[in-house]
Amino acid sequence: MQKIRWGILSTGFIAGQFARGLSVIADAELVAVGSRTQASADAFGAEFNIPKRHASYEALAHDPEVDVIYIGTPHPMHHENITLCLNAGKHVLCEKPFTINAHQAREVVALAREKNLFLMEAMWTRFLPVMAQVRAWLAEGKIGAVQMIKADFCFRTDFDAQHRLFNPDLGGGALLDVGIYPISLTAMILGLPQTIQSHVHLGATGVDEQNALLFGYSNGAAALLSSAVRTQLPYDALIVGENGHLYIPDFFKAERVTLTLAGGNVQTFEFPHKKNGYEYQAIAIGDYLRAGKQESDIMPLDETIALMQLMDSIRAEWGLVYPVEK
Numbered sequence: 001m002q003k004i005r006w007g008i009l010s011t012g013f014i015a016g017q018f019a020r021g022l023s024v025i026a027d028a029e030l031v032a033v034g035s036r037t038q039a040s041a042d043a044f045g046a047e048f049n050i051p052k053r054h055a056s057y058e059a060l061a062h063d064p065e066v067d068v069i070y071i072g073t074p075h076p077m078h079h080e081n082i083t084l085c086l087n088a089g090k091h092v093l094c095e096k097p098f099t100i101n102a103h104q105a106r107e108v109v110a111l112a113r114e115k116n117l118f119l120m121e122a123m124w125t126r127f128l129p130v131m132a133q134v135r136a137w138l139a140e141g142k143i144g145a146v147q148m149i150k151a152d153f154c155f156r157t158d159f160d161a162q163h164r165l166f167n168p169d170l171g172g173g174a175l176l177d178v179g180i181y182p183i184s185l186t187a188m189i190l191g192l193p194q195t196i197q198s199h200v201h202l203g204a205t206g207v208d209e210q211n212a213l214l215f216g217y218s219n220g221a222a223a224l225l226s227s228a229v230r231t232q233l234p235y236d237a238l239i240v241g242e243n244g245h246l247y248i249p250d251f252f253k254a255e256r257v258t259l260t261l262a263g264g265n266v267q268t269f270e271f272p273h274k275k276n277g278y279e280y281q282a283i284a285i286g287d288y289l290r291a292g293k294q295e296s297d298i299m300p301l302d303e304t305i306a307l308m309q310l311m312d313s314i315r316a317e318w319g320l321v322y323p324v325e326k
């Protein structure tokens with residue numbers, strides 16, 4: 001089988017996680033990394049045994065031995081990085097949130113379609129075996145029509161105005177960084193909401209340190225979602241149907257799901273990762289590229305744009321505008 005040759009643009013924590021995931025895929029090969037300095041590229045390359053180590057993103061994008069590039073930079077850089085890679089003829093997997101706003105997302109999606117190149121938001125959670133099982137159960141009506149979803153991605157970290165989580169110049173705040181997880185999970189199950197209500201606390205730097213969202217649907221379903229960078233909660237998801245419910249602990253990296261049916265029948269199913277969970281989206285992309293596909297049916301580009309637009313509307317209500325948008 002043809003090996004998919006990967007390059008990684010960035011040398012941060014998430015880039016390292018993706019590199020670890022790739023290491024267990026037999027038909028994928030990590031051949032190059034690109035950083036803003038040679039020292040950083042060399043250190044990352046040495047850690048993950050990557051043969052080609054570029055001192056610029058441009059050099060990586062134009063490396064003829066690379067088929068597809070994973071982008072793991074902070075989100076304000078995504079639009080520029082995606083554009084660079086697409087213009088160099090490379091397929092792209094870009095970390096979530098896909099861009100800062102829907103306008104940027106529309107631009108890069110249009111460019112990918114113009115150039116007939118694969119592009120996807122790296123919503124790795126959707127590709128986990130647990131989520132594949134959840135989709136299958138919901139499709140067969142295992143718990144009946146979904147009535148309510150509750151999902152939280154909240155953690156507490158020390159305040160540092162220069163850290164990317166708190167710095168407006170780096171797209172700081174909970175909504176874009178981790179709020180996208182419960183929002184994307186809900187959209188996967190219920191689609192886009194008809195109504196949105198929210199509450200937010202904007203911190204000293206002006207970004208959202210915690211938020212709570214209430215999505216409403218025309219069929220009566222609802223979703224209660226939260227995200228935070230200064231408040232700790234379990235990373236759990238609960239999907240409640242007419243005839244039972246699904247409980248997914250640590251849903252963003254899930255390896256376990258409990259199915260409870262009406263009448264008290266409770267079963268817990270385990271789906272251990274091959275490595276760390278990042279491998280499943282990469283496996284899927286290998287399949288897509290060999291099949292000649294330009295986007296994913298599990299994380300479609302139009303849905304990525306729609307979710308960016310949804311978060312734009314929430315931020316507009318809060319008055320949260322990033323410097324790059326002004």
